[in-house]
Amino acid sequence: MSAAKTPETPETKARARRWSRVERFAVRMTFVAIGLPPVALGVAVLLHMNGDDSAFGVVWWVVGAAAVVLVAAAFLEIHAQGHLTEAKFAAGYLSAGMVDEVIEEPSEVLAPSTLTLMITAELPGRVRIRRRLDSSMYQAGPGARVGQTMIFRHNTLDPDDLGDVVFVRFTGMVQKRRRR
Known part of the structure; x- marks a missing residue:
């Protein structure tokens, strides 16, 4: 059984940095998607307390949009993790x-x-x-x-x-x- 060292190149380092940024972006998207519905609900409750009942219809649109963003973030994170692992070991x-x-x-x-x-x-x-x-x-x-x-x-x-x-x-x- 043998091992051969692959030379570490600037391209492999750049690829690892790029996929690391994509992964961090996906995590941020997840936090936004999770945090947006409670914020929208809070704003709707405040508007309701001031006599405006029209804001609750918007909350459902925000929840739907947040769900779409959450699913997109999950797929992006899974895709980025595989490529990031591959990039980290490319020069190994x-x-x-x-x-x-x-x-x-x-x-x-x-x-x-x-x-x-x-x-x-x-x-x-x-x-x-x-x-x-x-x-x-x-x-x-x-x-x-x-x-x-x-x-x-x-x-x-x-x-x-x-x-x-x-x-x-x-x-x-x-x-x-x-x-x-």
Whole structure:
């Protein structure tokens, strides 16, 4: 199993900063969407106390607009998180490791079980690293089994930094290409 260092470039740093800004913007959108309806309701109550009942119709429009903004912020945050993780590890080490253990945690609801993979990789210089990969970080499926080799990225050579990992692919699996 080997590792190769990808050179860190100004482009990868800029990409990480850009997706970090997008993620922060999505969080701000969420706060605005959550805070806007109570503010609108407060203004409507104050206007009602002064004898104007027409403001309550506007509150429903504000609540609807806030719901749309909240959904848009959620999608933007999810999209940005994936790209931000990819950008943070773009200049990291690319390694091949073997799945040592597959831990299945049954779900209490009707959702699929959570799989956690324990991975070990031998790096040059007799360095042996261990990483933990949760099924939320890769496409869990029948391909996750003990002894399978997988490709992953990591930023440190710390042997016990279990969370320093991003999934790339399982080896031996052919990825389908999109036809254009």
